[in-house]
Amino acid sequence: DQQVKQNSPSLSVQEGRISILNCDYTNSMFDYFLWYKKYPAEGPTFLISISSIKDKNEDGRFTVFLNKSAKHLSLHIVPSQPGDSAVYFCAAGGNEKLTFGTGTRLTIIP
Amino acid sequence: NAGVTQTPKFQVLKTGQSMTLQCAQDMNHEYMSWYRQDPGMGLRLIHYSVGAGITDQGEVPNGYNVSRSTTEDFPLRLLSAAPSQTSVYFCASSYGQDGYTFGSGTRLTVV
Numbered sequence: 001d002q003q004v005k006q007n008s009p010s011l012s013v014q015e016g017r018i019s020i021l022n023c024d025y026t027n028s029m030f031d032y033f034l035w036y037k038k039y040p041a042e043g044p045t046f047l048i049s050i051s052s053i054k055d056k057n058e059d060g061r062f063t064v065f066l067n068k069s070a071k072h073l074s075l076h077i078v079p080s081q082p083g084d085s086a087v088y089f090c091a092a093g094g095n096e097k098l099t100f101g102t103g104t105r106l107t108i109i110p
Numbered sequence: 111n112a113g114v115t116q117t118p119k120f121q122v123l124k125t126g127q128s129m130t131l132q133c134a135q136d137m138n139h140e141y142m143s144w145y146r147q148d149p150g151m152g153l154r155l156i157h158y159s160v161g162a163g164i165t166d167q168g169e170v171p172n173g174y175n176v177s178r179s180t181t182e183d184f185p186l187r188l189l190s191a192a193p194s195q196t197s198v199y200f201c202a203s204s205y206g207q208d209g210y211t212f213g214s215g216t217r218l219t220v221v
Contacts (some may be wrong), residue, residue, distance in 0.1 A: 009150075034210070043114070043200050043212030044153070089152060095206055096160050097143060097168065102152035 003027045004092050006101035014109050019077040021104050023090035026071065030092040030099075033066060035075045038087045038103070047088075048075070080108045112136050116201050116213035123191040123220045131186040131216050133201035139211075141204040142184040143168070144176065146197040147215075153200065159184055191220045 005024045013019045021035075031052045036044035050057040050064045050073065057064050063076045077084055085108045091098040117132045135142065143158040155168030159178040173195060175187040184203075188195060198217050204210040 004152075006152075036210075036212075041215075043202075043214050045212070046210060091153075095204070096141060097155055097158045098210065099155065099169075100145070100153035102150060 001026075002102075003030075004090060004099050004101040006090060006104050008104050009102070010105040010107070012107045012109055013080045015082060016079045019075075019080045019084065019106055019108070021075040021077075021088050021090075021106065023073050023075075023101055024071060025073075025092050027092070027099075028071070031094055032092065033064070033073050034091045034098065035062075035064060036089045036091060036100075038089065044089060077106075082108050082110055084108050114201055114203050114211050114213035116199075116216050118216060119214070121216060121218050123188070123218065125191060125193060125220060127188075127191050129188050129191065131188075131199055131201075131218070133184045133186065133213060134182050135184075135201075135203040135211070136182065137203060137205070137211065138181060139203035139205045140181070142178065143202045143204075143210075144174070144184070144186045145200045145202065146170065147200060148197050156186065156199075188218075193220045196220045 034049040035047040037047045038044040048062045050066050066073045087103045087105050089103045090101045114135045144156040145153040154170045157176040159165045198215050200215050201213045202210050
């Protein structure tokens, strides 16, 4: 039973445009949501997070939106840059452990 | 400040062999976890620990054992390696919800 789902395995976006990555979850007990970025042959690195009491969190070019009623979150990257090409994982949970989605490979086209 | 250190980076095992994947963190984090990454499956939690002496099972614990005798170290033991355990393994540590730091991974092949 996949509690965190990323239904788009891949996404291609022109450089300078907006990239939107989506994530759905089923467990209403999750109280924290995170996005991680992963380059090949490296470990995932933390990008941005949002608490369940908020609906938006912004950090530079990255914004995460949370819609609790729809159990849906999204990551917006504006403007997209070539260095943003990576696999993005959404994750949900709390302090003790995280449940990850299957990832979306983002490719930024110059 | 090394962060999370995993050794070895690569390993090939024969079916039935046992081995230990090492993980050490120098950030005094309470929480540590082991994940495996497989194509199309994302990162799946194997075992986790909320402090020295305390461990619990994650989503895919079968065939793996862990212990946490110190805050710094969280080794993962493969008891009898199987081809299904071929994967990339990541260790992570955290002080709280924003602080999950991952190691660079161990690529394990079981033949």
